[in-house]
Amino acid sequence: MFARLRSLWQAFWNRSRFERDMDDEMRFHLETRTDDLIRSGLSRAEARRRAGIEFGCAEAYQDRVRETRRVNWLEDFAQDLRYGLRTLQKSPGLMLVAVLTLALGIGASSWLFSMLRQWVVEAVAFPNPERLEVLWKLDTKKGWNGYVSPPDFLDWRAQNHVFGSLSAWTSNEFNLTGSDTPERIQGAHVTADFFRTLGVQPVAGRDFLSNEDQLGSPHVAIISYGLWRERFKSELNNKIIKLDGESYTIVGVVPENFHFTLMGRANIWVPLVFTEKQRVTRGTGGLTVLGRRKAEVAQASLEPAMSAIARNLEKEYPATNTNSGVLITTLAKEIGKHVGDQAVYTGFIIGICIALIACSNLAGIYLSRTLSRRKEMSVRLALGAKRSRLARQLLSENALLIPAAIALGLLFANFGGNWITNAIPFENRGYLPNYGRITIDTATVLYAIVIAALSVLLFSISPVLEGYRLNLTGALKDSGSAASAGRSQRLRKLLVVFQIVLALIVLIPAGLTAKSLAFLLRQDPGFRPDHVLTAQMSLPSAKYAKNPQRLAFYNQLLERLRALPQVESVGASQHIPFGHGSSDVDFWIDGRPEPAHGEVPSTTISATTPGYSAAIGLSLLRGRFISDQDGPDTTPVVVINQTLAQKHFVHEDALGRKLRLGRDNATWYTIVGVVKDVKFYNLGDEPMNQSYIPFVQAPSPLMSIVVHTTTDPMNLSAALQETVWALDKEQPISGVQTLQSRIDNEEAPIRIFTQFAAYFALLALFLAGIGIYGVMAYLVESRTREIGIRIACGAERGNILWLVLAGSLKLAALGVSIGLVGAWGVAQLLMNQLYGIKSNNADVYAFSMAVLCVAILFATLVPIRRATRVDPLTVLRCE
């Protein structure tokens, strides 16, 4: 082997040397021969002539020497390709199936590979991403994580020795004014060291100075590249931007590709400045903390270090910090949670399964071809072809398929990528790496090539091995005798089992998510989602500092909206279901003993106008909703939901009881009504405490408008905006969308995954069905003679049917039992994505099995029918 390589190397790369050596060698021969002939008495001229004659044509022999070193496999390959093309022309249908199958497998798996790589594995595009950590406050008793309060963050930062820098941010929307139409843009308040923590340098201007997040420092902002280009024509000399009515100097621009996915489509960043009051308000706060671990500190030592700090704070501030710990996750994992990395991993596994099913189909196809070419192969062997040469021929015939399959596969992958991006609601894409796009890049192409090469190698090997096993005499006699096919039958049966296993692994996650989606869609949201238009707005505190101003604005707005045609009713609420978050407050019930630290119950709270319940279709169970009789100075009232009433007023009437809402709020609110629970974040929400207070008594600047319309709600979107701008031409409005679309967006991930899984389940069934059909048909055919003899001996057709069926059932049983175990394993990955259903849901497993068995039965039906119709006479005569 080595010698051969060396001589090839010499012939190939040292061509001139090789030629020279060959010349020298032959010349030496001729000269020595001439000398010898002279010595034997010939004249010099005669000797040279004789030597030449004896040698023969030197040129011709040089050619023949060269031939021994020619890179033969190249020629062989070309020959094989020509031969492959000829065989391909003979059976174009078969080859088309092979290419399509391989392309589907390559496409599916390289699409999901790209998704996995671009959304999960390489989602963090900052320097040394492995040292970036996200910190949350952890409720050590309930296991929930939540936002961090400013004083807690400041103490964490001051007391820890494990983070090189610890920064914090809170996402925000800003009213951006100063151009034609006021805009609401996403952004964030960040501590001055936020970009330094990430390791990002502005491309223009500068980063925040370390003192720019101190109280009283001038207003500065850093903007996105896109905003810089669109609004400021890529110029930057002390540009001023108007945010929420206040002026900010733009000091820097982040790079074009900067995308901190946890902030969505953030376009503007301003320093996070804590007021004196915020600095001491523990327990509540909306901060997320981002830290960069020191290089010399191990990931594992973060948890103990930070927990120790949290325990000290717990002792120092028991009223607010009891049961408060720290939850530390890497930034990559945190992003993965947004993306739904487990779903992506599951998807990738499904993609691999599809590829494997496709490959085993291919193997089946090739196995059939090899067997049908037994005779041809045997003849060639008998004529002296080497077995390795035959194997090489079989392999290089596949080489024809690969380029076509790769190209087609990448096309499929691109299609799949576009499909999933378009399926994701625009609002959600900001929270995905690369804005939810999946690109076919070099890595994808390489992956496709590797998968294709592996599949062809792995799955052509079986037919090739079969070729190696050809028994010359046996095959030449050829009668497709069952005995010689025993081994290949085992191989084929193995393929069937393999495909059943894979198909089940694809089917069961699909079934689980479909059932979970069905569960979600069955849930009662607690309101009427149809015919409702929603929008959000935030009155800037500079312009609307006082309560009466806010009241006046919103009352006027609601009144004008109510007067619009096609409007049934209007209302407003600080928070709406499937809106952007909620406010939570601790509450105390009048006449109850003070609960222990950490045992204080909490509820969502929302300032709401009287029209809200009608506009959104909230069902009143008892008492009354907030009404016009509630004024700024009347008794403070609160409306609670069913869950709060049942949980905290077990054997008593909640109506008339009083609640204190919020640690720093001394007001007692009288409960005047009980309403139905509302699903707030997700249709799969567990019931939680909810409460509503009158907007007039707590005029929030941030409100969501809810308009119940008689026609398509989106018809009113323009009118809604114009009404707002007629009142205040600088007031932006955002999130103008129907309530139904908000729900749809929220449930989009599971809906998309269910669709995806369903498509792939169908594909898997289809591919596996083809494969199983092919193999079954072959198995039946190879038993034709046996069946014929049985019939001739008087076997009932029923018995024959059972005979064949039993064979396929045995395979199905084996495949299904292995597949169930595999599918159960994959389903564990999905556990957190499922609602109202466990990952071992028996119905789904049974149903998937049933579907698969039906498919297997269909795939065997045709061959079985053929088997029972075997005419014994024909069969025996063939012998």
Place this chain on the structure above:
Amino acid sequence: MSEQAQLLPGTLDLLILKAVSLGPLHGYGVLLRIEQITHGALLAEQGALYPALSRLEHQGLLTSEWGTSENNRRAKFYTLTTAGRRRFREETASWNRLAIAIGAALNAKPQED
């Protein structure tokens, strides 16, 4: 010259191996050695030696090295490799079996009852 036997087709490789097995030789030396050990059996053309040598070298049965010949010229010397030696033994054995079989066949006389 007509009384001289021609080499049997397919025996050249075996003869080359035999020739080289007795010690390193250059191409012309191989020719002389073959003539010597076959008592003058001839190649149709001496040039035919070279493709055969090249093939055997390519198969790793021979290695070659440039050296100086007895007449002080640069010449390419061939040596048998381990693989070559093994092949030579195998081929010799199978040739002998064949030769015996053929000989026996040709010497067979019609059976008498």
